Amino acid sequence: MVNKILRLNSRDRNILMKAPIMASLGPQALNRMMDLASAVSFEGRDILFREGEAADVFYCVLSGYVRLYRLNKDGREADIRICGPGENFAECLLYLGPNYRYNAQAAEAVTLARFDLAKVRAAAEQDNDIARSIMQSLANHLLTVMDCVANDRLQTAPQRVAHYLLNNCPKESTSASIRLPFQKSLLAGKLGLAPEALSRAFSALRGAGVTVRGRLIQINDVNALRQI
Amino acid sequence: MVNKILRLNSRDRNILMKAPIMASLGPQALNRMMDLASAVSFEGRDILFREGEAADVFYCVLSGYVRLYRLNKDGREADIRICGPGENFAECLLYLGPNYRYNAQAAEAVTLARFDLAKVRAAAEQDNDIARSIMQSLANHLLTVMDCVANDRLQTAPQRVAHYLLNNCPKESTSASIRLPFQKSLLAGKLGLAPEALSRAFSALRGAGVTVRGRLIQINDVNALRQI
């Protein structure tokens, strides 16, 4: 099921070097990590791995979006995180048990950089730069997921959507227009909502000057959104 | 508001050395970290720090429980994590911005080990053992909080309670009795429930052989709980 694994082409190398986990490395550590990376791509809906499978690699997204999610015993799915270009996932397994702890699926066609867990672990032991970069990544993800718990527990659907929009429009602007980088159903999952609930949340925000047409979202009054 | 800061007494030293973040260190790194630790204690309800405050230390719980939580703009609170003996928190700030990202409150009288962020950061740069231990801690917390998101999104109140009970009774047993280590209201918050909802969830589990008296919980049939 794994698509063919290749050396990275020069375009992918450029993208990867800008990813946070690589960008903060010194030149030596960067080379070392780049040498460990291989490229792999998947079609939309492909499963990258499943919860419980033996974990040998972690990933960094080069293009497209990947959905990390869990299943309950009825087969219902809940997204834990949506990873876009520059984001890495499953790096937490560098220092945890031998199995993946959630499912990962390509939300659309994706290309990924692939890192052997054991090799990166060894590299981190020898190069503090790499260890520091991993710690930063882990700390960032931890905070992101904590935000997610707090948002789920404190905010209503329209508030979550408003929050998302505010985090994705330029700071210090009175109005903005945003193009969603993925389908609405994916955004719904990311926010812990059913697609219908997202749709209704957008309707509710019309009163606060939010206009939706396809993936295009117009925000007339950013400050009004902050009051939601 | 900070209680007096002291050297650790020998009892506290023993507890701290068994904490995961310390227990995985080699002898040299362990000494180094132990030298950085100081002791501090708080009364129940005391606020250790607030979201947005400048962060200079992280903590490891020696006794009691600490509540990490966020506020929404109406002042409603949502717990993000409950930390008990041996658990550390705010260590994610070693590699993040300069401010605390959530509030921390003593759920009861607590004693804590206190680590200067800058000093530990410096120690981690020099000692791979310490860096590895921090990465393990971050990875574990990340996974724990991811579990929390998934549970919130996938499970009903009785299921969350059943899940908690199963995680806190000996593996491979047909029946068990558990003593809650803290108030039910704290457990409610940890599970993302109002206290009333926790109470009702316990009632709902009576049918699955769960008996509650104060902090004492009897589980007649562990396997029945797994089916919830």
Added chain:
DNA sequence: AATATCGATTGATCGAAATCAAACCGCCAT
């Protein structure tokens, strides 16, 4: 022993979002 206090429970009601079902809408292929 009487009383104040705090946490837990129970009951009644409300509200938010999930679910189920149907309609809608661009988009592509024929």
Added chain:
DNA sequence: ATGGCGGTTTGATTTCGATCAATCGATATT
């Protein structure tokens, strides 16, 4: 144009848990 097709929207209903209010119970206080 015609006809699907997948994603989105809208409507109706249901479910779950929050909230509000009252009671209960156990522990501390005097």
